[in-house]
Amino acid sequence: METTEIVVGLDIGTTKVSAVVGEIDADGITILGVGNVPCRGLRKGVVSNIDWTVRSIAEAIEAAQTMAGVEIRTVYAGVAGSHIRCQQSDGVAAVSGGEVTRQDVERVLEGARAIPVDADRQILHVLPREFTVDNQDGIRDPVGMSGVRLGVKVNLITAATSCVQNVVRCAERCGLTVADVVLEPLASAEAVLSEDEKEIGVAIIDIGGGTTDLLLYVDGGIAHASVIPAGGNNVTADIAAGLRTPMGEAERLKRNAGCALGRMVGDEEEIEVPGVGGHMPRKAARRVLSDIIEPRVEEIFAVIRKRIEDTGMLEQLSAGAVVTGGGVLMEGMTEFAEEILGMPVRLGVPVGVRGITQLVAGPQYATGVGLVQYGANALAQARALTPVTLDAGHAGRAEIRREKLRERELRRDVVEEMTIEKRSSGRFWNWLRAAF
Ligand SMILES: Nc1ncnc2c1ncn2[C@@H]1O[C@H](COP(=O)(O)OP(=O)(O)OP(=O)(O)O)[C@@H](O)[C@H]1O
Numbered sequence: 001m002e003t004t005e006i007v008v009g010l011d012i013g014t015t016k017v018s019a020v021v022g023e024i025d026a027d028g029i030t031i032l033g034v035g036n037v038p039c040r041g042l043r044k045g046v047v048s049n050i051d052w053t054v055r056s057i058a059e060a061i062e063a064a065q066t067m068a069g070v071e072i073r074t075v076y077a078g079v080a081g082s083h084i085r086c087q088q089s090d091g092v093a094a095v096s097g098g099e100v101t102r103q104d105v106e107r108v109l110e111g112a113r114a115i116p117v118d119a120d121r122q123i124l125h126v127l128p129r130e131f132t133v134d135n136q137d138g139i140r141d142p143v144g145m146s147g148v149r150l151g152v153k154v155n156l157i158t159a160a161t162s163c164v165q166n167v168v169r170c171a172e173r174c175g176l177t178v179a180d181v182v183l184e185p186l187a188s189a190e191a192v193l194s195e196d197e198k199e200i201g202v203a204i205i206d207i208g209g210g211t212t213d214l215l216l217y218v219d220g221g222i223a224h225a226s227v228i229p230a231g232g233n234n235v236t237a238d239i240a241a242g243l244r245t246p247m248g249e250a251e252r253l254k255r256n257a258g259c260a261l262g263r264m265v266g267d268e269e270e271i272e273v274p275g276v277g278g279h280m281p282r283k284a285a286r287r288v289l290s291d292i293i294e295p296r297v298e299e300i301f302a303v304i305r306k307r308i309e310d311t312g313m314l315e316q317l318s319a320g321a322v323v324t325g326g327g328v329l330m331e332g333m334t335e336f337a338e339e340i341l342g343m344p345v346r347l348g349v350p351v352g353v354r355g356i357t358q359l360v361a362g363p364q365y366a367t368g369v370g371l372v373q374y375g376a377n378a379l380a381q382a383r384a385l386t387p388v389t390l391d392a393g394h395a396g397r398a399e400i401r402r403e404k405l406r407e408r409e410l411r412r413d414v415v416e417e418m419t420i421e422k423r424s425s426g427r428f429w430n431w432l433r434a435a436f
């Protein structure tokens with residue numbers, strides 16, 4: 001790669017909008033600028049007020065542009081919320097030239113996404129779990145392998161179309177083009193997980209303001225994704241109600257003195273609780289604050305534990321869990337998570353970028369930085385596919401047509417062969433009928 005490219009991640013969260021500008025070159029990603037603006041336009045990860053959200057996006061983009069000294073036109077935007085679902089699918093395709101190419105992989109993934117989805121939902125991601133080439137299974141990257149038949153098992157991430165459209169609409173109202181809409185924990189995972197962790201099995205838990213997002217990696221691929229509609233804002237609301245103090249003060253108390261594990265707080269420690277409705281501030285034991293916080297945090301981690309158990313993959317998470325998102329900044333969070341999840345837990349902060357990294361060093365920037373990394377990967381993959389898909393002139397297009405014909409012939413051969421092998425599979429017959 002000789003030139004540099006600008007990739008911008010736009011994390012539209014329940015509490016804040018972060019715009020992160022990255023410059024991509026042969027050496028990796030350099031963070032050039034960041035814009036962080038509080039946002040009140042979302043509820044539980046989903047846009048609920050377009051105008052407020054648009055205003056925060058415009059301000060965040062403006063701040064990031066000024067810092068980076070570049071004009072931002074295109075962004076990779078995040079999406080979350082309890083409308084997100086994960087379902088399994090599979091696909092099969094003939095290998096065109098006896099050796100699996102990136103185009104073959106694209107084609108088999110296209111096949112895997114061709115399943116009925118509710119009219120009000122759309123597919124966000126097709127995430128390969130494993131490939132098979134002829135009779136060999138468990139393959140991570142089949143490109144370059146010899147064979148005639150390529151199969152894939154995938155997880156499909158689907159989202160409510162209206163929720164995705166609202167994210168896109170908000171960005172477009174700021175004059176931006178959305179290159180892609182990305183599941184937020186998928187972006188966070190790009191920023192905080194190592195390849196080793198993904199390989200040996202890991203859970204990433206992103207505790208934001210409105211949602212807690214869970215993603216499981218097993219054998220290097222994504223095995224489960226779900227979103228729990230509770231996060232740091234629930235903790236703040238509990239504090240406000242329990243100590244009868246305004247939400248703003250409850251948030252301040254949580255950030256300055258909050259602790260997720262009551263036993264980590266000394267009996268003599270005190271906090272000052274501001275009064276509400278003209279009442280005087282009063283002193284209270286810090287333990288009172290942690291007694292309010294602890295049950296809510298316990299509830300969130302207990303739901304996570306149950307979700308993990310329900311997938312049947314608990315034993316496969318050898319690297320344990322990585323917690324990220326602004327909600328984990330509270331003292332005692334990783335210790336409490338270890339206790340409830342019964343596995344090693346570490347704090348996940350963005351890694352793998354250069355430049356002004358001190359501005360994106362906290363776990364609350366995992367999604368924003370991860371969106372830039374996701375965008376950089378997407379550009380690299382598009383470039384790898386370019387020779388056939390984009391650079392085809394007239395002669396090229398004729399060659400593609402001939403290639404497609406050859407492929408169709410070959411596919412027919414393979415299909416005949418497979419029909420004999422798998423006559424009993426109803427699903428396979430459906431695929432056959434749809435494809436031919
Ligand atoms: N120092 C801190 N101590 C405790 N909690 C904190 C701290 N800093 C931020 N938080 C909490 O983190 C949460 C916000 O995290 P984050 O910025 O990751 O959320 P978001 O991306 O806006 O929301 P979501 O991802 O749920 O849509 C808030 O609930 C906030 O109170």
Ligand SMILES: [Mg+2]
Nearest residue numbers: 013184208367
């Ligand atoms: Mg978030």
